Amino acid sequence: MPGPVPELEDRAVACAERLCSADRVLLASHIDADGLTSAAIAAQALERAGLPFETVFEKQLDEDAIAAIAATDYDTVLFTDFGSGQLDVIGDHEDAGAFTPVIADHHQPADRETEYHLNPLLFGIDGASELSGAGASYVLARALADVTETTTAVATDGGAASTAARADNRDLAALAVVGAVGDMQASGGELRGANERIVEEGVDAGVLETGKDLALYGKQTRPLPKLLEYATDVGIPGISGDEDGSLRFLEDLDLELRREDGEWRRWSGLTSEEKQTVASALVRRAVSRGVPAKKIDQLVGTSYVLSAEPVGTELRDASEFSTLLNATARYERADVGLGVCLGNRSDALERARKLLRNHRRNLSEGIDLITREGVTHEEHLQWFHAEDRIRETIVGIVAGMAMGNEGISRSKPIVAFAEKTDDEVKVSARGTHGLVRDGLDLSTVMTEASRAVDGDGGGHDVAAGATVPAGRETEFVERADEIVGEQLS
Known part of the structure; x- marks a missing residue:
């Protein structure tokens, strides 16, 4: 066919x-x-x-x-x-x-x-x-x-x-x-x-299901309060990043959102009517707290569900599945990630889950580090050097997740450095789709700026990377800042 x-x-x-x-x-x-x-x-x-x-x-x-x-x-x-x-x-x-x-x-x-x-x-x-x-x-x-x-x-x-x-x-x-x-x-x-x-x-083929749903990460695996507390892409005052606020919001709804054992239910276990009630209440809260309409629209998106996988597991949701995979090979266990993809639902999956817990801890610590120490702002981009404090395999993920935190702008691309070897430094760059629409192409930025310092790089317009000689980071930033300025002018 x-x-x-x-x-x-x-x-x-x-x-x-x-x-x-x-x-x-x-x-x-x-x-x-x-x-x-x-x-x-x-x-x-x-x-x-x-x-x-x-x-x-x-x-x-x-x-x-x-x-x-x-x-x-x-x-x-x-x-x-x-x-x-x-x-x-x-x-x-x-x-x-x-x-x-x-x-x-x-x-x-x-x-x-x-x-x-x-x-x-x-x-x-x-x-x-x-x-x-x-x-x-x-x-x-x-x-x-x-x-x-x-x-x-x-x-x-x-x-x-x-x-x-x-x-x-x-x-x-x-x-x-x-x-x-x-x-x-x-x-x-x-x-x-x-x-x-x-x-x-x-x-x-019967392996995927799609539909409109709440566009929050963790709908399969996170208890409802954590689902809302960690939903920071569309910040809702009094809920996002607020454990007590998330609990109060859910307790004020006229729904039975706890199981018989007292544990909170997960989004994936709610009925369609319950989901609609929670989603409508979230929208009302966002409107009442002055969240822009454009941001509120982002609360709903298309879900991609792997219909053959068990409800309530990371493998059921495409986004959670991809995060599980990122937690394997980035820690030198590509064999584990491949095993999960090939259907190993015992040893490989359990090992992947352990790696995911470690991955989340490292991401959280990395984001806290960068938010606490801040970034250096150039005219057209912002950057930080993690040295050996963040693994070079995840420094780009940390950079992207930190954008929007205090002192870290979403109106500029962010460039992150981390030690790779004694002689080389890993560079990761992240932007936003809005910046890409304005002309940003980080693939070109990484390619040209790295070659200017005898390195090499490439990638995509919204996310790219490079390897450069240790000690030449300042030259790299200067050239990258120039290129970004030309693209966004």
Whole structure:
């Protein structure tokens, strides 16, 4: 059957045919939620196609990592959620006959061409907001199923999709949506563009459910008071960040919101009528406290529910699932995240939950640190240097979550530094979708500013990163500030 993104169909088929001609494949992927779901989609598609493969993960696909891949005895390498930005280096190894690359990515490509390159940006589709790395992997998986004419497959432990959906890989749409949500592509509360078509396939396959719902994180797992207390994206005075205020708000409602054992219920366990009562009361409170109408509208968005997963678990909600995945590979346990994606609901899931608790603690401590110590404001951006006090794998997440806190503006992009090695510093940059609409492109900022100091970088318009030599951070900030100023002028 036709693929979900017609613009990519011919290229996806070409990439699939090349994979099918290989004796075996090395699958290399990034470590964030989008990278893990990309790898899981590709792994299941390769397995269903009967293609032997091995999976490796990289925090950063730099020259050393690519050289290590080239040193293996694999003739075919499938890169997912990275590879496009490193085409110049990959191309040198391809020209030398080390391997044939097949790339399913959505990042800004380097100025180099290769035959088997599946990237939405090459076909006029925005890779920052309309198709993620997992989405590109899904398009490839659908083509791979078509090329190999798969008719049967084995469902994962948590699978409930039909045999037909597994046969054409449409059941993998759920993971593609988790990757897109984890990559911050649900702008304005919902996925758009090519992502929408993947959502439609997931709904048709019976692995996704969508609908309008309260746009707060933690609807599956957080008790109601914590759900409201931690809902800071749309700050409601007297509720957001206020434990006692959240409790009073809920206790004043004419609803039975506690279980028989006295514990608070969760949003996922409420009836439709109860949800409507709570949501209406939240809107009334926001209006009475002067929250702008534009902000109030953000209280409601599109929910993406993985229908095969148990109610009340992190795996049921795309946003919570993606956070769980971020808590694995960023702590050197990509195998755990991949295991969860592939259906391991015992050892891998329990380990992931332990890592998530640690991840949340580290994020909280990092946000407190930056809020307490403050940031340095340049004319067009703001920045801080965490040194070794925040892990370089999560410093970008901390930076994005800290925006809007006291002294940390949402009207400027934020740049975060953290020690990577004795000689290198990790740089992460975060913006807002509003700044992007005004012209901000952090991918360009990170690429150009890093190269000005003999580093390297890239990413997306709203979130990007780089690696620069230690000691040259000031030069980097000066150049980045200039570029941001030019973009937003």
